[in-house]
Amino acid sequence: MAKVITRPAKRIFIADSASVVGRAEYEGPLGDCFDIYSDSDDTFGMKTWEKAESEMQRLALSRVLSSAGKSDSDIDALFAGDLLNQCAGSNYGLIGFDIPYFGLYGACSTAAEGLAIASLMCGSSFKRCAVVTSSHNCSAERQFRYPLEYGGQRTPNSQWTVTGAGAFLVTSDTADVDLGGRTVQIDDVLPGCVVDGGITDINNMGAAMAPAAIDTLERYFNESGRNAAEFDLIVTGDLGREGTAILRDMLKNKGHDITSNHVDCGIMIYNIDAQDMHAGGSGCGCSAVVMASHVIKNLRAGVYSDILFIGTGALMSPLKLQQGESIPGIAHLVHITSSEGF
């Protein structure tokens, strides 16, 4: 059994966050929570979808830095990633920042992967890090499945790649924390292992990711000795309807009932039926923008004070699928709490 819960060496805070989304996300139920949105065609003034995605990353990081009153030199390291080949969304979007840069690849789990690494790093060598991740529906669909112009029919269990970028400021410096609301703290993390459930359907990311989420949550409950009902919220990102049903069922069979307090970023972000989003949202930007807006705001407001965020990723390679392999998944867990003062 792999090692599980890891605590930062100091108290680590999420001092601030920012979210940038496309039009469909703005028109969803969380629309009012986002900081920046496209009110037209999701191009953000750029000529290609890939450039639009990079621009969202730039906007998200700029926003969180300005909101927190920080400049490039205040940030010790940047952890960033996205779904594009060679992580081009992040590499190109963040060129203009003079901040040491670590590229990550964790598919849709990248926001949680970044928060996990940043919180452990800020506990020792670094004081203050930023995490930025993104996805764009139009760049992702043409890379992984079909160009949108093709008009491919989507299956009922397929998820809609979210157009969005989220950025987080992770710090060990209490002076960074605005006491206008409750302080938001990363208590511990559980890095996930790669789990292969044997799924080979390129449309069914939820089923590919669910086994990893189950593995990670089960290990967390077992080692922490806490049960599911003790948390205000267990938020996965982003299993969609298909993966959510599998997760809840299979965890119940293992003795962990999360039905009453579990939500999924891919389900929360859209009015799924009205917006015709099939199984819900997905992508590196999905959990990033839901966490960076709605969830962090509610932690700060005291609606939640003790939550588990499980970022799930389908490590799906179209080429490996063509070669007959299945889609492995991964799920990184970040335990976040909020409290009055320090």
Add this chain to the structure above:
Amino acid sequence: MAKVITRPAKRIFIADSASVVGRAEYEGPLGDCFDIYSDSDDTFGMKTWEKAESEMQRLALSRVLSSAGKSDSDIDALFAGDLLNQCAGSNYGLIGFDIPYFGLYGACSTAAEGLAIASLMCGSSFKRCAVVTSSHNCSAERQFRYPLEYGGQRTPNSQWTVTGAGAFLVTSDTADVDLGGRTVQIDDVLPGCVVDGGITDINNMGAAMAPAAIDTLERYFNESGRNAAEFDLIVTGDLGREGTAILRDMLKNKGHDITSNHVDCGIMIYNIDAQDMHAGGSGCGCSAVVMASHVIKNLRAGVYSDILFIGTGALMSPLKLQQGESIPGIAHLVHITSSEGF
């Protein structure tokens, strides 16, 4: 100016390393240093090049674990990456290990990126981590340029993607360190920033990476107050002949003469002219296997006792190039020393 030199919170050792290479690499000048090699067709018994690359990762990690007498549960985290889209080489190659997994993307700088993160992590939250990276000539060429069957003519400044995987065991536990030789320690690291030198030639990775290597080395010399001549070796991986010439020239103009003690993994790994390797080797596997074999062995033997390893990566996206953008580079520096005892 970005923050620069970062020290792990404790003494951190490279306890062991392993290298797996293809036939051309075995036939090069460092052939005898590698642990495992293909004596035939570089397939490692697999039916596709991508599966062969994953198999090399599996072999490299298995070898370093068995050599160090460790099992999966002894390793707190794995940092891995490669050049394939969605980092499929690592994701699929390391599925069988029950070790928490963080996917990285730093192009050819990934070995240095992994060593940098692992050393800082082992200084606080983790005790022992592994780093694995790979590249395969046949999987990389068909993804980034042309399938080999096409027989495309290579330009004189092009580099040859190395077929190889390297693995490192990074630890804070002195009990892990075999005192059969000198102890090898990571003293400090300097994470690189993304630097765009404006190169748009998909064949000329050396020129795309050189500006990042210059930026990183200059910042290191300036902050440490040490000059180039004080180090036994300054090893870049992998600028090739083209990038090496640019690096040496431009650093000299900035007052840092590295000509006498600089080597490049891409030049060291082949008998370049006899093997017809044009500008030399490249790829996530290049610096990984040269460091994991020849360089670490010489540190352990006392041939070197104070070196700088600068892993350089061209964050090249074929799609972004088609959209008129240039190729950004990144260079992460790892300062490694060796000494008798602890």
